[in-house]
Amino acid sequence: MNPDKSTDNDLRARFATLRKSETDEAPSFARTLAAARVEKAPSKERPALGWTIGTLAAAVAITVLIVPRLRENRPAPSLAEIIPVLLPASPDSGALFPSPLFAEGRLPSDSILPLHLDFPL
Amino acid sequence: MNPDFVLSLEPLHRDACGWARHCCEGSQVDPSDVLQTAYLKVMQGKVRPRGDGSLKTWWFGVIRLTAKEEQRRRRFRESLAGKLLRFAPAKVDEPRTATPIELDESCRELKEALTQLPPRQSEVLHLVFYQDLSISEAAVIMGVSLGSARTHYERGKARLRELLSSTDHR
Numbered sequence: 001m002n003p004d005k006s007t008d009n010d011l012r013a014r015f016a017t018l019r020k021s022e023t024d025e026a027p028s029f030a031r032t033l034a035a036a037r038v039e040k041a042p043s044k045e046r047p048a049l050g051w052t053i054g055t056l057a058a059a060v061a062i063t064v065l066i067v068p069r070l071r072e073n074r075p076a077p078s079l080a081e082i083i084p085v086l087l088p089a090s091p092d093s094g095a096l097f098p099s100p101l102f103a104e105g106r107l108p109s110d111s112i113l114p115l116h117l118d119f120p121l
Numbered sequence: 122m123n124p125d126f127v128l129s130l131e132p133l134h135r136d137a138c139g140w141a142r143h144c145c146e147g148s149q150v151d152p153s154d155v156l157q158t159a160y161l162k163v164m165q166g167k168v169r170p171r172g173d174g175s176l177k178t179w180w181f182g183v184i185r186l187t188a189k190e191e192q193r194r195r196r197f198r199e200s201l202a203g204k205l206l207r208f209a210p211a212k213v214d215e216p217r218t219a220t221p222i223e224l225d226e227s228c229r230e231l232k233e234a235l236t237q238l239p240p241r242q243s244e245v246l247h248l249v250f251y252q253d254l255s256i257s258e259a260a261v262i263m264g265v266s267l268g269s270a271r272t273h274y275e276r277g278k279a280r281l282r283e284l285l286s287s288t289d290h291r
Contacts (some may be wrong), residue, residue, distance in 0.1 A: 015250035018228045038157070
């Protein structure tokens with residue numbers, strides 16, 4: 001679709017004047033192309049910022065993914081290893097409960113049991 | 122690099138300069154920077170015409186997108202994140218500002234009026250009146266439907282006339 005050119009002559013004339021002024025000042029094609037090659041071509045000495053950001057992002061991602069897995073795979077320690085020793089046993093102390101009743105396989109409270117069972121109903 | 126193809130853009134160079142200048146209007150981006158980046162994209166083969174339109178509409182579309190990228194980049198550099206990232210040792214090219222062109226009164230009024238229009242209206246008017254393209258070609262460059270471009274064209278034209286007549290009566 002082409003606009004109706006006959007009714008817009010005023011605008012066309014204004015734009016034509018502007019176009020002429022601007023195109024007269026435009027840099028030449030060869031100069032622009034040469035500047036593009038020299039100024040815009042990526043320099044080999046310049047470290048790419050994208051690579052820096054990418055490396056940092058990869059390091060963070062690896063840390064986030066791997067550290068929880070390492071924690072999961074570690075075997076659980078036994079209680080005997082992690083509970084601190086409060087009363088270290090001396091070598092002459094012998095058995096933990098030195099009562100002679102224990103040696104017979106009876107508990108000190110066994111004597112109360114018959115009384116309880118003989119309770120008259 | 123594709124030196125042969127980039128040479129085919131030479132006949133469009135002056136028009137492309139005008140279009141780049143328009144795309145950078147109102148921003149701090151230098152149209153020469155935009156044009157150089159666009160040429161470099163062509164030389165590096167990053168952009169190539171698809172063959173379903175004229176060379177001019179394709180090339181103007183590339184320039185338009187490049188100008189938008191440069192404006193985004195410029196805004197990012199001026200943002201807090203951009204300033205923090207400057208601690209990185211990379212040498213960042215400081216963007217240059219556009220060299221002003223001496224214009225007569227009538228041209229200055231027109232440019233001022235165009236800057237007061239919404240961007241789409243201003244774009245379609247530039248493409249139709251300055252670049253002598255059809256509205257459908259302008260729609261392709263702007264990436265909008267023909268109906269939408271036509272609406273922007275009609276509204277923009279009416280508004281531009283209002284603005285120009287108000288400055289004429291001053």
